[in-house]
Amino acid sequence: MPKTVLTAAEKTRYARHLMLDEVGVEGxxxxxxxxxICIGAGGLGSPVLMYLAAAGVxxxxxxxxxxxxxxxxxxxxxxxxxxxxxxxxxxxxxxLADINPHVHIEVFPExxxxxxxxxxxADWDVVIDGTDNFPTRYLINDACVILGKPxxxxxxxxxxxxASVFNYRGGPNYRDLFPEPPPxxxxxxxxxxxxxxxxxxxxxxxxxxxxxxVLLGLDGTLSGRLLLYNALKMSFxxxxxxxxxxxxxxxxxxxxxxxxxxxxxxxQECTLTQLFSRITVGEASQKLNSGWKPYVLxxxxxxEAEIVSFDFTDRLQPHDQIQAIADELPRDTxxxxxCKMGGRSAxxxxxLAALGFERLYNLxxxxxxxxxxxxxxxxxx
Numbered sequence: 149m150p151k152t153v154l155t156a157a158e159k160t161r162y163a164r165h166l167m168l169d170e171v172g173v174e175g176x177x178x179x180x181x182x183x184x185i186c187i188g189a190g191g192l193g194s195p196v197l198m199y200l201a202a203a204g205v206x207x208x209x210x211x212x213x214x215x216x217x218x219x220x221x222x223x224x225x226x227x228x229x230x231x232x233x234x235x236x237x238x239x240x241x242x243x244l245a246d247i248n249p250h251v252h253i254e255v256f257p258e259x260x261x262x263x264x265x266x267x268x269x270a271d272w273d274v275v276i277d278g279t280d281n282f283p284t285r286y287l288i289n290d291a292c293v294i295l296g297k298p299x300x301x302x303x304x305x306x307x308x309x310x311a312s313v314f315n316y317r318g319g320p321n322y323r324d325l326f327p328e329p330p331p332x333x334x335x336x337x338x339x340x341x342x343x344x345x346x347x348x349x350x351x352x353x354x355x356x357x358x359x360x361x362v363l364l365g366l367d368g369t370l371s372g373r374l375l376l377y378n379a380l381k382m383s384f385x386x387x388x389x390x391x392x393x394x395x396x397x398x399x400x401x402x403x404x405x406x407x408x409x410x411x412x413x414x415x416q417e418c419t420l421t422q423l424f425s426r427i428t429v430g431e432a433s434q435k436l437n438s439g440w441k442p443y444v445l446x447x448x449x450x451x452e453a454e455i456v457s458f459d460f461t462d463r464l465q466p467h468d469q470i471q472a473i474a475d476e477l478p479r480d481t482x483x484x485x486x487c488k489m490g491g492r493s494a495x496x497x498x499x500l501a502a503l504g505f506e507r508l509y510n511l512x513x514x515x516x517x518x519x520x521x522x523x524x525x526x527x528x529x
Contacts, residue, residue: 151180151206158250162204175364176204180250182363185209185269187260187288188278189236191338191348192302192355194226196276199356201244205363207252208244209272212236213259219529223345260284262401265291274359276300278352280338282329283404289314289322293398298362302355305335307344307379309351312370312389313358319371320389327395332409339488342451347379423501424485424494424508429517432484432509436460442482442509447496452488456515456527467492467499474503486511486518488529 154162154173158180165171165179182205186193189212200208216224216231216239231239237255244253260268265287269275275297277288285303292299298316303309314321354375361369374387427435444460446453447467457464465473467487477483483505487493490512497508511518519526 151177153177154180158204161248161250165203170366171364179204179360179363180206182274183207183209183272184274184276184359184363185211185272186276186278187211187284188280189224189226189240190214190220190278190280191223191304191343192352193240193276193278194224195349195352196278196300196356196359197226197240197244198247199353200359201248201251201253203356203360204248205251205359207254207272209254209256210237210240211256211258211260211268212240213257217528223343223348225349260287262287262404265401266295269297270295272297274298274300274362276355276359277302278355280304282335282408283410285322286329286407287401287404290398290401293321294401300355300359300362302351304343304347304351305338306341307347309347309377309379311351311354311358311375311377312373313362314371316362316369316371318391320391321398323395323398324392325374325389327392329408340449340492344379347377350377350379424497424510426512427484427509429511429513429521432511433518433522440482442484443478445477445483445485445496446487447485447493448487448515452529455529456519458486458515458518467496470496470499471503474500474505477505479505479507482507482509484509484511487514489514489516 154176159166162176165176166173184200184205186196186209189197189210197208197210214236216227216234216236218232220227226243227236227239235257237257241253241255244251256268258264269291275288275292277285277299279285279288289299292315299314299322301314301322302311313319358370372389374389376385376387444458444462446457446461446464447470449466450464453464463473485493485497485508490510493514494510497510500508516528519528
């Protein structure tokens with residue numbers, strides 16, 4: 149049942165809100181009757197969820213299919229040491245319940261897909277994008293447009309972040325900003341490029357701020373504006389956004405991996421990997437112990453290699469610069485190519501295969517897989 153009055157305990161908890169003319173008792177009751185769902189309980193989702201719970205948003209939903217890992221803790225302050233290995237949504241539920249027992253938390257330990265997005269997002273007042281990949285961003289945007297839901301957007305990379313409010317009061321949506329996704333693999337993920345741990349806290353707080361303003365119907369939201377933040381320069385810059393009147397209407401959800409140029413079907417993946425051999429970390433370890441002596445090529449960045457490297461690596465060269473050393477690589481011996489988890493090394497193998505290299509092996513799972521299955525004393529990141 150919708151709340152009509154605040155209890156004495158709630159008046160004490162939200163006293164600083166009640167003193168604001170723009171919020172007051174009526175606004176706080178509005179927040180208590182509001183429902184917000186956040187896609188992602190990671191770097192952006194952490195401050196978003198914590199501040200929305202503290203603010204007294206009555207019903208909060210969390211969608212995330214991942215588990216808490218040690219490398220998350222540098223920025224995902226929603227989680228702690230005790231949650232390592234636990235579902236992120238369950239870890240988040242426990243933390244938010246401790247922040248504010250007056251809010252109701254609903255968790256969905258699943259990935260958002262074209263099959264479940266409309267049903268999952270239909271019953272919420274505001275949707276918050278706390279994701280880190282383009283297919284899911286376009287999926288969330290399109291679902292919000294179809295459902296008529298305001299979307300609070302945020303993204304981060306290294307030292308820079310963005311935030312905006314989409315599909316609100318007739319304002320632009322994500323496709324008005326980015327009609328087409330960038331070329332596949334042109335924008336590294338935070339796992340590949342790194343991110344300042346504080347950055348998602350800043351952008352996530354901005355997202356939570358915008359969500360509160362939307363729920364209260366306050367003016368001055370980021371609708372029609374893209375806020376750009378640079379942590380190194382400590383600067384904010386703003387761009388104006390407008391709806392594209394010529395853009396085709398969004399009426400249905402599509403295959404977003406395909407739209408973003410990512411392999412989705414097994415036959416697509418097979419086509420790519422026919423150019424080189426795939427080898428698991430277990431198989432590679434066994435072959436190496438049996439005398440296999442391939443040329444080992446690490447295609448990560450120098451900063452990653454400083455964290456952890458194989459002592460049997462022959463050459464370090466970033467995957468997107470691999471053609472520059474092609475003439476220096478052996479063609480008469482096996483080449484074992486690896487990166488962090490196997491994605492960039494597969495692209496490096498594809499590039500080398502196009503140059504005529506035949507004895508290529510991609511280490512599936514990369515150095516992280518090796519640490520998990522072969523040498524648990526190795527650090528991961």
